[in-house]
Every structure is written in structure tokens, then in C-alpha cells.
Amino acid sequence: AQTIHQWPVAEIKAVGSPLSLGCTIKGKSSPNLYWYWQATGGTLQQLFYSITVGQVESVVQLNLSASRPKDDQFILSTEKLLLSHSGFYLCAWSPDWGRENTLYFGAGTRLSVL
Amino acid sequence: GDSVTQTEGLVTLTKGLPVMLNCTYQTTYSPFLFWYVQHLNEAPKLLLKSSTDNKRTEHQGFYATLHKSSSSFHLQKSSVQLSDSALYFCALDNYNVLYFGSGTKLTVEP
Numbered sequence: 236a237q238t239i240h241q242w243p244v245a246e247i248k249a250v251g252s253p254l255s256l257g258c259t260i261k262g263k264s265s266p267n268l269y270w271y272w273q274a275t276g277g278t279l280q281q282l283f284y285s286i287t288v289g290q291v292e293s294v295v296q297l298n299l300s301a302s303r304p305k306d307d308q309f310i311l312s313t314e315k316l317l318l319s320h321s322g323f324y325l326c327a328w329s330p331d332w333g334r335e336n337t338l339y340f341g342a343g344t345r346l347s348v349l
Numbered sequence: 350g351d352s353v354t355q356t357e358g359l360v361t362l363t364k365g366l367p368v369m370l371n372c373t374y375q376t377t378y379s380p381f382l383f384w385y386v387q388h389l390n391e392a393p394k395l396l397l398k399s400s401t402d403n404k405r406t407e408h409q410g411f412y413a414t415l416h417k418s419s420s421s422f423h424l425q426k427s428s429v430q431l432s433d434s435a436l437y438f439c440a441l442d443n444y445n446v447l448y449f450g451s452g453t454k455l456t457v458e459p
Contacts, residue, residue, distance in 0.1 A: 269447075279385075279393065279438060279449040294446055325392060334381045334442045335400055340392035 258326030355450035372439030
């Protein structure tokens with residue numbers, strides 16, 4: 236069975252500090268990977284997606300970057316946090332490329348920027 | 350561009366009553382629609398999906414029918430339970446990107 240693990244579970248960071256969030260998928264080779272952001276009680280906004288190692292596509296510009304250093308790993312980062320970065324960050328994977336794919340979400344990382 | 354509209358932000362119902370959560374979409378492509386459910390402090394999970402016009406799809410007592418003529422994919426259930434209290438998102442697939450609606454918070458009371 237496939238598992239998805241996100242770290243850390245929660246972070247409290249200062250404005251202007253750097254950030255690195257991670258996600259690992261086990262049990263599935265070459266998954267499609269995604270990062271989503273959710274404001275408290277709000278909708279899900281797709282940030283990035285990746286279909287292969289070393290290749291990441293940006294969907295929205297929020298002063299964040301993403302990388303896929305390994306087949307099973309997806310990293311979200313920024314050098315300088317903004318207050319607006321607060322929220323819930325969800326990593327997700329899907330098994331195949333194409334439409335009508337189910338997304339499987341990780342448990343998420345709750346970020347508070349103060 | 351592509352978009353999804355969910356008109357109800359909050360829906361409160363008594364257990365045992367029927368519910369319909371509205372979802373309409375706008376796209377220039379052939380539509381693929383999803384409903385995801387997110388319980389409190391949990392990750393979203395797929396509830397339903399469809400790309401077939403006028404065909405009802407069902408899961409866990411919930412059902413929805415994609416109507417391309419009205420660009421709608423409303424979620425229904427004939428009798429809600431306390432455990433159905435959650436945030437429900439309608440989403441539209443646009444190849445590489447999934448567009449989510451604003452979500453409907455369903456609260457079921459005893």
C-alpha cells in the first residue's frame with residue numbers, strides 16, 4: 236500500500252525567516268506530486284505539480300518554490316516568509332498522468348507566520 | 350478561464366434530512382468533476398468523480414450527476430448523518446491543475 240508522509244506537522248515561524256516543508260511517498264514509483272495551500276477554513280489552491288524527478292511546474296506565484304530531488308520526495312520552500320504564507324500546506328500524489336486522477340493527500344503541515 | 354462555483358458556504362441540517370450541495374463549473378474543455386470531503390483536522394479525500402454526461406455516480410450514500418447542459422455537478426444525499434459533518438469541495442480537472450470551489454461546510458445536528 237502507498238503511504239504519504241509530510242513533515243513537519245506544524246511550524247511557527249517569524250516573518251522573513253526561511254521555510255522548508257517536505258513530503259515523501261512510499262510504495263509507488265514515479266508518482267505525480269502536488270503542493271496545495273489552504274487558508275484556514277478556505278479553499279484549496281494548487282501551488283505546484285511535478286510529473287518527474289527534477290521537473291516542477293508552478294501554478295500560482297506566492298513567493299514559494301518547490302523541488303523534486305528524488306522520485307519519492309517533494310520539497311516546498313522559501314527564503315523569506317510573509318504573513319500571507321500562513322495556512323495549511325498539503326502534499327498530494329496521483330498514480331497516473333491524465334485526467335480523472337484521484338488525488339491522495341497527506342496529513343498536511345500547519346504553518347503560522349508571526 | 351476554468352472555475353468552480355459553490356454557492357452555499359454553510360449548510361446546517363437535522364439528521365435524517367436530505368441535502369443538496371450546489372456546484373457549477375466553467376471550462377472550455379470536456380469536464381472532469383470531483384467532490385472531495387474534508388473532515389475537521391483531516392486531509393481531503395475523494396468522494397465522487399465523473400466525466401460522463403447524465404450518469405449518476407454514487408459512493409457512501411452520496412450521489413451526483415454531471416449535467417453538461419447546465420454545467421452542474423450537484424452533490425446529494427437522501428438522509429444525512431452526524432458523521433457527514435465536514436467541508437465539501439467541488440473540483441474541476443484541467444489536465445495538470447485541479448481547480449477547487451470555495452467549499453461548503455455541512456453541519457448535521459441531532
